[in-house]
Amino acid sequence: GLFHRRKSIETGGSVGLSGRTIVQKISSDGTEAIRIADSQKRSSSADFGSDGTIAHTIEGPSPQGEADTLDVCKVLVHRLNTQGGRWSEPVRPEGRESGIDCISTDGRQEMHIQVTRALSDQGIWRELRRKGKVEATTTIQSAADDLLQRAIEKSRGVPRGQLAHTVLIINAIDTAHYVFPAVNAEFRKRHGYAVSQLGFEEVWI
Numbered sequence: 357g358l359f360h361r362r363k364s365i366e367t368g369g370s371v372g373l374s375g376r377t378i379v380q381k382i383s384s385d386g387t388e389a390i391r392i393a394d395s396q397k398r399s400s401s402a403d404f405g406s407d408g409t410i411a412h413t414i415e416g417p418s419p420q421g422e423a424d425t426l427d428v429c430k431v432l433v434h435r436l437n438t439q440g441g442r443w444s445e446p447v448r449p450e451g452r453e454s455g456i457d458c459i460s461t462d463g464r465q466e467m468h469i470q471v472t473r474a475l476s477d478q479g480i481w482r483e484l485r486r487k488g489k490v491e492a493t494t495t496i497q498s499a500a501d502d503l504l505q506r507a508i509e510k511s512r513g514v515p516r517g518q519l520a521h522t523v524l525i526i527n528a529i530d531t532a533h534y535v536f537p538a539v540n541a542e543f544r545k546r547h548g549y550a551v552s553q554l555g556f557e558e559v560w561i
Contacts, residue, residue: 376529378392388536389404390533391532398416398530399414400413400531402532404533404536408495409494410494410496410536412492412493412494412531412532412533413492414480414484414489414530415488415490416484416488417484418485419530424530429469432560433445433446441462443461444461444462446458446459446469447459455470455514455522456522457469468521469523472525472527474526475534476509496536499534503534507551508554511555522557523558525560543561
């Protein structure tokens with residue numbers, strides 16, 4: 357783990373979601389570009405400039421609720437299993453809402469997973485529904501701050517004992533600008549300690 361056992365921040369992305377195409381371009385001048393397209397005709401693109409600014413665009417229909425949640429949980433399970441884990445196919449929990457989106461087991465213990473979107477600004481999603489396209493510019497620091505805020509929001513009101521057995525996934529599949537390694541490195545550097553103190557078992561992006 358980044359800090360100590362079971363208190364870590366990990367970044368993913370090498371495992372593609374079903375129905376999605378992800379393309380990354382890295383140039384010798386330090387610039388980088390990411391393009392993500394899915395079967396729902398939604399696409400996300402981001403261009404990381406040498407000055408540290410990120411121009412990003414989302415096009416297509418706005419994502420609906422938790423439509424991608426199970427797919428995102430599957431990506432995490434696949435990633436863990438490639439590292440030697442034996443986690444089962446994740447499933448939605450039965451019964452009343454408990455703040456847990458997916459459950460997987462390795463035969464000895466259960467993994468409780470909570471998923472939240474990296475971009476929480478409902479104004480942007482409303483604009484996407486209205487116009488079909490959203491364009492904006494941000495910085496590495498601002499994007500890292502967004503990720504911290506999402507983790508804080510998901511920890512509020514949850515008993516510490518429950519958080520200690522919850523793996524949080526910050527889902528960035530529709531927002532390519534959060535996927536850049538530089539953003540994840542900044543998140544770890546600026547906010548790693550703060551996130552570890554929230555109490556989650558693990559945090560994945």
